[in-house]
Amino acid sequence: MQKLTNRSVVASDKKMTFMERIYVPAILKGMSITIKHFFKKKTTINYPEEKREFSKVYRGQHVLKRDDEGRERCTACGLCAVACPAEAITMVAAERKPGEEHLYREEKYAAIYEINMLRCIFCGDCEDACPKEAIFLTDRIVASEYKRKPFVYGKDILVEPMDLRVDISARQTSAVHDFKSNKAFAHNR
Amino acid sequence: MELTTIIFKTIFLFIILLVTLVVAMYSTYAERKVAAFMQDRNGPNRAGPFGLLQPLADGLKMFMKEEIIPLTANKYLFILGPSIAMTTALLTGVVIPWGDTLTINGHVYSLQMADLNIGILYVFAMVSIGVYGIMIGGWASNNKYALLGAIRAASQMISYELAMGMSIIALVLTTGSLSLHDIVAQQHGMHWNIFYQPLGFFIFLICAFAETNRAPFDLPECETELIGGYHTEYSSMKLGFYLFAEYVNMFISSAVIATLYFGGYNMPFIDQLGLSSNAVTFIGMGFFFIKIFAFIFLFMWIRWTLPRFRYDQLMNMGWKGLIPLAIFNILATGTYYFFTSLK
Numbered sequence: 001m002q003k004l005t006n007r008s009v010v011a012s013d014k015k016m017t018f019m020e021r022i023y024v025p026a027i028l029k030g031m032s033i034t035i036k037h038f039f040k041k042k043t044t045i046n047y048p049e050e051k052r053e054f055s056k057v058y059r060g061q062h063v064l065k066r067d068d069e070g071r072e073r074c075t076a077c078g079l080c081a082v083a084c085p086a087e088a089i090t091m092v093a094a095e096r097k098p099g100e101e102h103l104y105r106e107e108k109y110a111a112i113y114e115i116n117m118l119r120c121i122f123c124g125d126c127e128d129a130c131p132k133e134a135i136f137l138t139d140r141i142v143a144s145e146y147k148r149k150p151f152v153y154g155k156d157i158l159v160e161p162m163d164l165r166v167d168i169s170a171r172q173t174s175a176v177h178d179f180k181s182n183k184a185f186a187h188n189r
Numbered sequence: 190m191e192l193t194t195i196i197f198k199t200i201f202l203f204i205i206l207l208v209t210l211v212v213a214m215y216s217t218y219a220e221r222k223v224a225a226f227m228q229d230r231n232g233p234n235r236a237g238p239f240g241l242l243q244p245l246a247d248g249l250k251m252f253m254k255e256e257i258i259p260l261t262a263n264k265y266l267f268i269l270g271p272s273i274a275m276t277t278a279l280l281t282g283v284v285i286p287w288g289d290t291l292t293i294n295g296h297v298y299s300l301q302m303a304d305l306n307i308g309i310l311y312v313f314a315m316v317s318i319g320v321y322g323i324m325i326g327g328w329a330s331n332n333k334y335a336l337l338g339a340i341r342a343a344s345q346m347i348s349y350e351l352a353m354g355m356s357i358i359a360l361v362l363t364t365g366s367l368s369l370h371d372i373v374a375q376q377h378g379m380h381w382n383i384f385y386q387p388l389g390f391f392i393f394l395i396c397a398f399a400e401t402n403r404a405p406f407d408l409p410e411c412e413t414e415l416i417g418g419y420h421t422e423y424s425s426m427k428l429g430f431y432l433f434a435e436y437v438n439m440f441i442s443s444a445v446i447a448t449l450y451f452g453g454y455n456m457p458f459i460d461q462l463g464l465s466s467n468a469v470t471f472i473g474m475g476f477f478f479i480k481i482f483a484f485i486f487l488f489m490w491i492r493w494t495l496p497r498f499r500y501d502q503l504m505n506m507g508w509k510g511l512i513p514l515a516i517f518n519i520l521a522t523g524t525y526y527f528f529t530s531l532k
Contacts, residue, residue, distance in 0.1 A: 034227045034490065034493060034494045044229075044230055046231070
């Protein structure tokens, strides 16, 4: 059978040699290994003070983007909810009233938009499905809670505030944009 | 005895008790730090600077825990167990010479609580009684794991005490005295017993590991098989006493090893410095503690390197390995002194 690693050792019941039976050489060898590790650099990241560097395309807590004029991009089409394999997304659509043009980009918008963070598996399919570039995953970590209820995130948490725009340029590259808008692709026709 | 001597001894006793407890307390901290460092971790570093208040927090936690005595346990023996373990662990420190003599106002005080002429035997007696602490605790718990742990502890300690005693016999052949004070005084300069009794030291060291129930001989409390061993049923500070007694034992064993084989408070070339006798005493005491800490580190180093021995390996090593080796050591030492004394 092919070996998976070069570390695998065949177990045997052979009698131990004298050097093995007095244990001391093996013990000294082990001690030299542990003392080497004693002076090694520690791998710990002291969490609240230091933070691990995330990948640029880390898939963390979602954000619902606004456009440059501060209008919500989401039109409550429901494609993200359909794409979601964990069925974590629900929404209720509503029609834009006259005078609300500065709030919502198109005639239809999501009155309620909820993601259950306990169900979400952070696959990013919602982001791929979105035709309006409204939902993105960010490098933020979902905060821990004491109860299950607060994990259902509503629009108050998901929609980005105007004064605290969330940078998603790492995920919204020109390649991604091309993939979503180029009419050469069958899925855009 | 003069009044000043009594006052001095009383103060000295409290200092020893305090030092023993503080060292044992910070051994728990050092143990966690050493373990962490050897596993590329940081160890406790939240309570106070560098986590230095961690032992206090642990102690406080132990005191706050609920005190549980199982219904089926023998209540008196259940309480007696940890008391014996702790008492015997602390009693051994009495005969160890912590330093040379101190001269205050013309009075000469010895920095040893009691210079018993059978000091080594006293240490052995205390260590042997320590087995009762574990045995009684395990028996009184009325729990099969506790009993198994206690039985293992008893058989292990008795087995290794033999080899330990025999390695000491060879040492006594070279020193000609059972008094710890005399043994240390003889090692003045660089005449440490380790150079005369390397094999004896080796046997003694292994047995010291077994006597203190430290890894790789921690079978009495091996958590992977026996839950907690003899202290399975214990909670709160009674458990704390058992765990603490182990660290006190480790400190005392290190002190005994340093005394018997590494010259105790003797420091090489100290006479050439031309210091006053009190200064020499204090420096020697500091050096003694450095030796002790080095041995405590060795204890921890071994613990975080080796896995636990299997029970048959343990017994094989004790009876078929160490005891013949110790007997050979006695014979060799005896033969050597017999022929050198003939001349």
